Amino acid sequence: MKKLQILLLVALTIILAGCSRKNLEVFRFVNHEINIYVGKQEAIDLVYGEYKKDSEVIYTFSEEGIIELNDNLVTALMVGRVEIAATIDNKKFAKMIVNVIPEPIASMKINSPDTVIVGQTINFTVSVLPSHLSNEVIWSIETSPNSNSAQLVQVGNNATLKGLIGEKNASEFNDGGAKVTVIATSVYDPTMSAKKDIRVKYPATTSVSVAAPTNELVLGETLQLNVTINPAIACPVVTYQSNRPTFATVSSTGLVSTPANSTNVGDVIITVRSLDNKSTTITITIVNPPVTPPDEADE
Secondary structure, three states: OOHHHHHHHHHHHHHHHHHHHHHOOOOOEEEOEEEEEEEEEEEEOEOOOOOOOOOOOOOOOOOOOEEEEEEEEEEEEEOEEEEEEEOOOOOOOEEEEEEEEOOOOOOOEEEEEEEEOOOOEEEEEEEOOOOOOOOOOEEEEEOOOOOOOOHEEEEOOOOOOEEEOOOHHHHHHHHHEEEEEEEEEEEEOOOOOEEEEEEEEOOOOEEEEEEOOOOOOOOEEEEEEEEEEEEOOOOOOEEEEOOOOOOOEEEEEEEEEOOOOOOOOEEEEEEEEOOOOOOOEEEEEOOOOOOOOOHHHHO
């Protein structure tokens, strides 16, 4: 019985010793791997295990220039990945990975007027959050296979936009001008961008005038009208309307003609109107073809 008790005591001692060894902390970093934004700081902590906590620790880096370490405070200097090795006796080493990553841009916004007049220039600025990150961008215009947006404006590298072509129909005029979408793509983080719709609008028309080589139109022939818009940079789009379409009609390009087989003669008033409702008129007289005198030889 006594021998059995001794054996049990020995076994219990061995078990307790094993548990004690398992519970011993080893020399290691608290974190195996951390991520830090460029320019930020973070403390890294060691578990000293069998060493004294006031022991001098020697740190080495797998690559220089990515981080800076003062005491246990890591400062992220540039994007990269570095392994930190710590040792006290050059026999046992603790290692951890520090990933230095760029701080993400949370949001971007383009600040500018909503409209640019043809011939004029507007300026852009870009706001980013967090505000301490770079707001340097590359400017571009959003295009599509059926879009002429790239022809509407000229974008400068100095964050300017010049209007070149404005509204081309009544729908665009009523919308405030031709739409162009400006894109700002971050240089700091090319995956981030912002967009803004800008309306390109012609300056107001001050007057419309119309002329023709002659004010008479012979039945069966055509007559081209010539329109002048002031100022010259105003919208060139005009509409034409005949007050007597059974006498003469006018195309979208200002070509006046008489209906087929028409015998109607007389005055026709044609109204020329700009998209912003400046108008003028011209009177064209429809006449019969001249009568050809018979040949003297046939008399």
